[in-house]
Amino acid sequence: MATAFVGIGSNLGDRETHLRTALEALAAEEGIDAVEVSRLRETEPIGPVEQGPFLNGAVKVTTELPPRELLARLLNIEERLGRVRGERFGPRTIDLDLLVYGDAIVDEPGLTLPHPRLHERRFALEPLAELAPALVVPGRGPVSALLAELE
Helix, strand or coil: CEEEEEEEEECCCCHHHHHHHHHHHHHHCCCEEEEEECCCEEECCCCCCCCCCEEEEEEEEEECCCHHHHHHHHHHHHHHCCCCCCCCCCCCCCEEEEEEECCCCEEECCEEECCCCHHHCHHHHHHHHHHCCCCEECCCEEHHHHHHHCC
């Protein structure tokens, strides 16, 4: 079993309901156990697209699935919940990002671990630090140090 962390976010419609529904779908997936969920935070969007604020958090999961299969399940949940991939960094009903998978460092087409912009994103690092204060992001260092660099 591997421990992984999934970032969750929504900035369209009833954001909290979208996140709750995504968490229920994630917990219902065979081979994935949602262990703990961070508190949700309202955050400002990043990027050039005008849009409303996000609700963001993270989920600690244990899984028997390899990283690529876990990512495929996350993308499938997004699709089932109505996510439409349009403009990059645009608004979305649901966003599920595989942030960290154990100590894996992967750089393949369609899969980069840890998440390639994790170390730049307070909205992802803060929930990680809440769930796993001693977490070391593979290839980047302790989550607490990454957060301190953003100060």
